[in-house]
Amino acid sequence: MPRRSFIKKPPDTKSVVLLALVAAVLLVTYIVKPGSFTAGNANQILLVISYLGIMGVGVSFLLISGGIDFAAAAHATCSMLVFTEVTRIAPALPAIIPFLAALAFGALAGAVNAALVEGLSMTSFIATIGMASVWNGVVMWYTKGGTLALANDSIIGLTMAKIGRTPVPWVFVFVAALLAVYSTVLNRTRFGRSVLMIGGNAGAARLAGLNPAKIRTMLYINTGALSAVCGVVFLSLSRAFVPKGLTQNTPELTALTATILGGVSFMGGAGKLSGAFLGIILIQVLSYALQILSLPLWIVTVVNGLLLLIALLTDAIAAKGRYALKSKSHAPKAEQTEM
Amino acid sequence: MEYLEFRNVGKAFPGVVALDGVSFTARAGKVVALLGENGAGKSTLLKILSADIKADTGKVVLSGKELSFSSTAQAINAGISVIYQERQLIPAMSVMENVFIGELPVKNGLVDFNRLFLDTKAIIDKFGLPIDPEATVMSLPVAYQQMVEIMKAYRRDCLVIAFDEPTAPLTDTEIDILFNIIRQLKEAGKIIIYVSHRIREIFQITDEIAVLKDGRLVKTLTTPETDQQELISAMVGRDIGDTYASLDRNGEPGSVVLEVDNLCTDAVDNVSFTLRAGEIVGFAGLVGAGRTEVARAIFGADRILSGEIRLGGGSVRFKTPRDAIKAGIALCPEDRKEQGLVLWASIRDNICMPVLHKLKKLIFLDGAAQDRLTQAAVEKYSIRTPSLWKRALELSGGNQQKVILGRWTSDEVATRVLILDEPTKGIDIGTKAEIYQLVCDFAKRGVGVIFISSELTEVINVADRIIVMHNGHITGEVARQDATEEKVLSLAMLS
DSSP states (O other): OOOOOGGGSOOOHHHHHHHHHHHHHHHHHHHHOGGGOOHHHHHHHHHHHHHHHHHHHHHHHHHHTTOOOTTHHHHHHHHHHHHHHHHHHOTTSOTHHHHHHHHHHHHHHHHHHHIIIIISOOOHHHHHHHHHHHHHHHHHHHHTTOOEEOSSOTTHHHHHOBSTTSSOBHHHHHHHHHHHHHHHHHHHSHHHHHHHHHHHOHHHHHHTTOOHHHHHHHHHHHHHHHHHHHHHHHHHHHSEEOTTTTGGGOHHHHHHHHHHHTTOOTTSSOOOHHHHHHHHHHHHHHHHHHHHTTOOHHHHHHHHHHHHHHHHHHHHHHHTTTSSOOOSOSSTTOOOOOO | OOEEEEEEEEEEETTEEEEEEEEEEEETTOEEEEEOOTTSSHHHHHHHHTTSSOOSEEEEEETTEEOOOSSHHHHHHTTEEEEOSSOOOOTTSBHHHHHTTTOOOEETTEEOHHHHHHHHHHHHHHHTOOOOTTSBGGGSOHHHHHHHHHHHHHHTTOSEEEEESTTTTOOHHHHHHHHHHHHHHHHTTOEEEEEOOOHHHHHHHOSEEEEEETTEEEEEEEGGGOOHHHHHHHHOOOOOOHHHHTOOOOSOOOSEEEEEEEEEOSSOOSEEEEEETTOEEEEEEOTTSSHHHHHHHHTTSSOOOEEEEEETTEEEOOSSHHHHHHTTEEEEOSOIIIIIOOTTSBHHHHHHGGGGGGSEETTEEOHHHHHHHHHHHHHHTTOOOSOTTSBGGGSOHHHHHHHHHHHTTSTTSOOSEEEEESTTTTOOHHHHHHHHHHHHHHHHTTOEEEEEOSOHHHHHHHOSEEEEEETTEEEEEEEGGGOOHHHHHHHHHOO
8 A cells, every 4th residue: 555755855955054054154153252152142042033933933924825914023013012001001910911912903903914915905015015104103103202111020021031041031932832833734734735725826726716815814814913922022022112123123024034045935835934934043143143243234234135135036046937837748849838 | 417518608708709609518428529710719618617707698507407606616616627728736736735625635633644645646546647646746747737637627526527728738648648538537427528629639539529610619520420521621611701802912022031941949840931022921820830939939039949040131040039120020929918018008109119219309209209100100000099198908909909010110110021920819800801901011011921820711811822830840831822721721730
């Protein structure tokens, strides 16, 4: 009886390359500045990877389905504001209540994106950039640009807690678990396979009875909710609501770059969440290394831009053939369909 | 006994009647061929069957029940599968997931990949194919990709399976595999519709033949009781109107302007011909015969593998269409909307496009000169429009074609060779006649015209000489005086 050949999967070169790059960056940093390998630095990097990773999981899941969300950072910022304000109004409540409020806001904001893109057929690219601007404007209006203090320190501990004496924060473990759950959904459930299918060829998927608009709507909402979680983690780190604290670093672009670096196709239909996560690790380690090596900020900015271009280039190369079914048979003299 | 019946099905598109009261029945366990020239209405009929478009009149009945679907997905669920040439697959995903798309087996909430593998393997074995269920679809040769599409229909247990030109991308061995599978489906009692214009295959695989012409059902025949001659005469034999007789032609072609010697590209094999100034050379053949590809190669749009092209005696090989245009070659592509026009731009912009560099005052465009040029073209070709600024997409197909022709006629473009690819496709009869005369006018001015058309009547009556292609080769050449539709069709079909 024939069996599935589970081991026959092609080697995941992309992940190997990413890991090698991370190792190379660490090695160079260690050689140039051995003193920088401290528990404190490790903790800092892991914390940044954590909140970016949460956003990255949402963004890459959506990207695989063929959608895109440029409003993720704006959603996260607004969610932080919701959390801050709920805490201010009712400081006695346990932190879970403002958290749920932030989560609800994120999901709602995601639903707005879905309504624009899937309901009104707007281009996701532009519609979500537009919504990002709207939400950022709302934050500016509400806060008048000022920092808001947290009414209590109920969530400070969220990012303070570490595993024993290691520099690994518990929130990182949470993100790793989140990644595992979402990876399983993508790779092993019918819903996850449908996400890949609608990203790969929405027309064919629709003809097969799948509902791309409905699936993408769920993913927009999911991205919004995860952005809210990302925001709460960031709030715990910054210990106060700073209107541009998150958006000034354009984490939505970082998440997107990392996602594509990790092998998720910009056009949808292909990719792994673990690859996206590795991409985030690489970008963070690299940018931290550049800072430790005291390179000026402009170099960091240029490097980030180049990374995005490299990621898109590898995606463009990989995409050849993925979307166009080969029109030629292996026989050279076959008739061609007319242009 | 299950059956599929088309009852008086009609469909009109703006300016064209695609189907006119077509009625015929396909029975279970039989393969029915839909035969007809390009534009006869075969594809429209399939699209109505798959609920891709709605018929204006008539109905489709499956075993006594009238079919009415609001989406193609509904048609599939009702057991109707149309396998188009454009395969509806997800290239980056595995064969097994493509076959079971929409209904992946699940165990404990997770996809049961083991069962998926085994179930797919069972179907593959039944078909006798060497396909790995876990291979991605994009790694398969085209024939097997098509098999995956068929397996999908088979897995859904569709009662009706329609094939649209399934053998076009296949080699002979691959065709044998396909035919074996069709025979299996037939024995399983499926209703099979087979669209093709390859007569040899129709005799190999079908039981009945429905011949369509100009949207009408001409005849239904039982395959073993007919022959090639009967089929061909059923497909052709339309009335030749006075249109052609009254064309004002160019009597005397000049010297040779274009010579093509042993041209080879990916899709064209050893094509040689000459074209004289003031001569109209028709290219006949079936869709996919390589006519468009010859044009594209000359125009610098496709890579030339070997061979020589001489323009006015000098050897040329254009790297880009831009070079070809500069040398005086103009191409009106088959797909007006995608490749011919900038749809949202004005008539003026579309007509002036290739000569903008000549319509300048210092560094700015000379608006008055553009107006003059456009006005001249609009009058010359009687393009029916209230203003030069109307956008191309608001024009009818015929007027769009005139705009494209107008682009190549101004004094600013010295067109020496004009290549027309299906210039009258989707255009009403009246405008067709105007376009024929415009083509003759080009010839009278000494332009060499290559006239590619899949409409036999048209190509043998407009062109001075007709070159016939099949499968990338030239299979023959006929002068207009000797040309009959039967003669040309035989060359195009019977290799």
